[in-house]
Amino acid sequence: MSTTAVLHAEWIKIKSLRGTLLPLLAVFGATLAVTVLAFATVGRAEADNADAEPVFDAFYALNFGQIAALGFGTTAVSSEYVTGALRISLAAVPRRGLFYAAKTAVVGAAALLVGLATSFAAFLAGQAFLGEHAIGLGHPGALRACVGGGLYLALMALLATGLTTLLRSGVAVLSLLIPFLLIVSFVVGDVAGGAAQFLPDRAGQQILHEDPAGALGAWQGLAVTAAWTAAALLAGWWALRRRDA
Amino acid sequence: MTSIDVHHLTKEYGTRRAVDDLTFGVAPGRVTGFLGPNGAGKSTTLRLVLGLDRPTSGTATVGGRPYAAYAEPLRQVGALLDAQAAHGSRTARDHLRALAVSNRIASRRVDEVLEEAGLTAVAHKRIKTFSLGMRQRLGIAAALLGDPAVVLLDEPSNGLDPEGIIWIRALMRGLAREGRTVLVSSHLMNETATFADHLVVLGRGRLLADTSMRDFIAAHSTRRVRARTSDPARLRTALARAGHTLEDAGDGRWTVEGARAEDIGALAAHEGVPLLELADEEASLEEAYLALTAEAAEFSAPGTAAAPAEPPVPASTHRPEA
Known part of the structure; x- marks a missing residue:
């Protein structure tokens, strides 16, 4: 089969579903909105704090964007399972490896593009409110954080894609991942050093720091997140290949 | 020559045997009715033919090759399995367009099949606003998209209004006349009798009959x-x-x-x-079918389904001694 044709078909499927397209746009929209809101109100006060970390603080709103990224990665796959549309899809593209690779590639590419636009836009928009506290892309670690932030969002979307293929339910994945990210990692992560820093979100967010503390460096942390994502995608592939549709 | 060949096909779900050593062929140029009570294994067989489910043993091929071996299968085989499967939030046209693009089918075919199925006016409406009959038409449009030599339809007249039923009947007869292979499952006997030339009858996953409609009625009905x-x-x-x-x-x-x-x-x-x-008095297909499946009907609990079905009852035992 033609790989380009299957990629194109997967893109049409994503773009023709409001439920999938909206979370993708929300990655950008929510991150930017929260950034503007936060920086316009408390931006200067926060930047004035003694423990302020100008690069990392610039990506505060990414916490919201990543929820949307998970939503995008989830709905792109769960739309195949809610009604049994997977059978129609696999009847059209019976080579399951090709089908899965194409879907993953389109989700990954879309999330990466939107993710990069989001992290750069959030960084620049936030700084615009900071006056004398503002830093530029030339600040140490700033450019790395912008690129890394985009990669991080794409990896989170793909993590959800893999898990949704494995569990065949968007509800299951979102009710697993969102509390996990918001509560377990957000709350417990700050307290515990040790193992918590290897959780997918904690590890990946190392790249947002100017000078990452802990066991993992900036790119090492992102690599750990990539490993989580790869594991989820492989588990999804194993399930899709094995199961009756 | 594109026929469907099912050879010693068996599918088990846990201990339940949904399809049991099934062998039959579906020839081109005629409409083959695929009959059997609920749970007889018709839909499972269709999924196995399409490579969606994996057989426990045996093979199912289309034109001598497994379905999944076709580079662009929609150009060879068109199938309607479940009209409710299409995602409700997509428009009819987007649904068909994604399918067409994946198999490099010209986009004008999308408009052609929408027209043929009478859906042109609602092409840009979301599928969730469709009635069951309209979804059924959309599923049939999708099956025709690649101008396939083989058409598989699972209960196509479900939910269709009387005009729709006449339309699908003429459509199936027309496809067969063009030399295509047409396999249509149904549980409506009187309906099937209006379009099928040949019958494949299942009971408890086993083949009960593979014969022409005329012979089937003659063999399984009493004279009156x-x-x-x-x-x-x-x-x-x-x-x-x-x-x-x-x-x-x-x-x-x-x-x-x-x-x-x-x-x-x-x-x-x-x-x-x-x-x-x-x-x-001509016996109806329904009477013949009921005579055949009376003993094979699946009322048994799961687990006992694997027990051998009754063999087809020879027609002669139905006739009183003259």
């Missing part, structure tokens, strides 16, 4: 004569002497089971009994 007479009492006595029973069919009509019109006519003439009407 319908008569009207002005003197039923004398006719009854005359028939009783010849070993026949006259049964009251109500409304002044009488029937004789296991007899032919020429026998009864001769007998009545010999006895001088006036007959007002005399005709052989």
